[in-house]
Amino acid sequence: MRLISPLLKHVVYPGLSRSGYLRRLTNAGPAVVTYHGVLPRGFPLHDPLLHDHLVSTDAFIRQMRLLKSRYNVISPEQFLLWAEGHLKLPSRSVLLTCDDGLGNTLSDMLPILQHFGFTCLFFVTGASAGGASAMLWFEQLYIWLLRAKNEVSIHLPSLPSVRVGCRPKQIHSAWVELTKQLSAFDTGSRVQMLEDVRIQIGISKDWQSEYSQSRTLRSRFFMLNVQELRKLQEAGMTIGAHTMSHPMLSQTSEELAFKEIADSKSRLELALGLPIWALAFPFGNRGTVTIREQALAKRAGFKSAFMSVEEGSSKNKFAVPRIHVSLKTTLAEVDAHLSGFYRSLRDKFTAPMTA
Numbered sequence: 001m002r003l004i005s006p007l008l009k010h011v012v013y014p015g016l017s018r019s020g021y022l023r024r025l026t027n028a029g030p031a032v033v034t035y036h037g038v039l040p041r042g043f044p045l046h047d048p049l050l051h052d053h054l055v056s057t058d059a060f061i062r063q064m065r066l067l068k069s070r071y072n073v074i075s076p077e078q079f080l081l082w083a084e085g086h087l088k089l090p091s092r093s094v095l096l097t098c099d100d101g102l103g104n105t106l107s108d109m110l111p112i113l114q115h116f117g118f119t120c121l122f123f124v125t126g127a128s129a130g131g132a133s134a135m136l137w138f139e140q141l142y143i144w145l146l147r148a149k150n151e152v153s154i155h156l157p158s159l160p161s162v163r164v165g166c167r168p169k170q171i172h173s174a175w176v177e178l179t180k181q182l183s184a185f186d187t188g189s190r191v192q193m194l195e196d197v198r199i200q201i202g203i204s205k206d207w208q209s210e211y212s213q214s215r216t217l218r219s220r221f222f223m224l225n226v227q228e229l230r231k232l233q234e235a236g237m238t239i240g241a242h243t244m245s246h247p248m249l250s251q252t253s254e255e256l257a258f259k260e261i262a263d264s265k266s267r268l269e270l271a272l273g274l275p276i277w278a279l280a281f282p283f284g285n286r287g288t289v290t291i292r293e294q295a296l297a298k299r300a301g302f303k304s305a306f307m308s309v310e311e312g313s314s315k316n317k318f319a320v321p322r323i324h325v326s327l328k329t330t331l332a333e334v335d336a337h338l339s340g341f342y343r344s345l346r347d348k349f350t351a352p353m354t355a
């Protein structure tokens, strides 16, 4: 939700939602919502920027209640039939999706979805096709940068150095820069370079033990392994791919980008024994997804690919826009986006993305 002004968020949306105006709007196609998991009640929010893309458990329940009472939640398979022109959907249809496949999707999110009778399309990386649980590399990086005791400059071979300040915004911009740089490499090289970064910041080798030993931290930071992924599938949820290692695809060579996209499809299909037809682009905005990535998704055999934000076009099956719900998103804001009100405002100011 990029185009947020305090006036819209705090005055216009609540007023429109209360008045019943948003309830009368009919969106053109299904609205697609992106989650990244839920934070358990009482989760410590010392570093809001690190957790901003998740939602609290209570907020998630309120949002599901809103969906149940005012919208038509469709299954991922109904979405596919609609996208291929085989099904007409009722107005105010909504598809739920969730990226990254963190442990809390199974432990905290699934029971709530089941309570409301909803299904969801979960996009997971190639790591979830294996037996071991792992953390996302760019989240590890963020944790290390937050723990840096002093300002530091990171030097990686043949790359511009990156200065890490102490303020949250400085840390965030250093994280974006390093994530871009490291996305260009294959997984093996990236792991080695991350080790170099860890040492330069002064983080101890066993830093991960507190994350793997705490149930709460594990469910927040560790991705599902294949046994856990099967439980989501057995509960009636649909699994989609989110590349092998979650790089910013636009920063990689075409060969590497294709491998990231295609291998995640084949690995997950092998692990789960079902076709994987949907892809969510990592970091999926216009800066990280170009026409090249859309074409690669099609070439790899996907039937549809999703952005992470409301960029793209609902008419383009390989750049489906999604409504990104985050920790700060209010209920009225969710209503304004799902009803199509926000989109109609936004389309007046930005050109559509074309394939």
Ligand SMILES: [Zn+2]
Pocket (backbone or CB within 6 Å): 099, 100, 242, 246, 282, 283
């Ligand atoms: Zn992701």
